[in-house]
Amino acid sequence: MKAFALKETMSESKISEILETFEADLLSEWTQQLATVNIRRGLIKEAQLKEECREFLSLFRIAVGRGNFTNIQAATWQDMREMLNSISRSRSQNGFTPSETATFVFSFKQPLFKRMRQQLQDPIELGENIWLATNLLDQLGLLTIEVYQKAREEVILRQQEELMELSTPVVKLWDGILALPIIGTLDSARTQMMMESLLQKIVETSSEVAIIDITGVPTVDTLTAQHLLKTVTAARLMGADCMISGIRPQIAQTIVYLGIDLTNVVTKATLADAFLTALKRLGTTITRSQSK
Secondary structure (H helix, E strand, O other): OHHHHHHHHHHOOOHHHHHHHOHHHHHHHHHHHHHHHHOOOOOOOHHHHHHHHHHHHHHHHHHHHOOOOOOOOOHHHHHHHHHHHHHHHHHHHOOOOHHHHHHHHHOOHHHHHHHHHHHOOOHHHHHHHHHHHHHHHHHHHHHHHHHHHHHHHHHHHHHHHHHHHHOOOOEEEEOOEEEEEEEOOOOHHHHHHHHHHHHHHHHHHOOOEEEEEEEEOOOOOHHHHHHHHHHHHHHHHOOOEEEEEOOOHHHHHHHHHHOOOOOOOEEEOOHHHHHHHHHHHOOOOOOOOOOO
């Protein structure tokens, strides 16, 4: 019974008629209202803003004219959803805030409701039409926030991946000797990236020794130690001896306290010590030149 009543209300809605009759006036009032906020900050040009408003208004009128007032996920609203997707992603890249992005849609309520109050004299009819319009514009506004948030999350994820790559550089110290200096905390994702970078470099350079330097690692817990041991094991499987350097006294005590077994791993206090050991393994010696 309720569904029938709603369907009847929708079919009698005057929203489509008002949009078609006063489209030019609605567009003018809406763009003027938005321009005072967005253009003042230099975020968007007036011509672009007006074109976006015109397109939104046209798609909104077409979708409403097809009679779907409740579900913007329906095929009727596909063009509108695509348009708002594009606008929201663009705004997330151009410095708009989420509220400013959603305001693009929500601000259309003011000119639309003003026209409704002027054209609809019956309070019940006015209330029903305002409710339908509010429901639609709220859904569309929330859609812009959702798309904006996804776009920002994609940017953050991409930046995290780039930072992770930069934070695990594998450098060549000598022919056949690689070093992987680690700074910061090790977690599973970073360890995986670190291991892949090291193994790839071993393959590219045919290196025989790899040094993992943890001078910049503030603490070592059981999980961190497991990550290091996995990397050492993987490097050995690739044919490279692996050493761990930069073990400070506090970290050495922690490793002993935790009962972590590093007996099968060559460890050195400093990267320089590990480098000298690696040179000896390769049969290379460095001599200091005699001063004249």
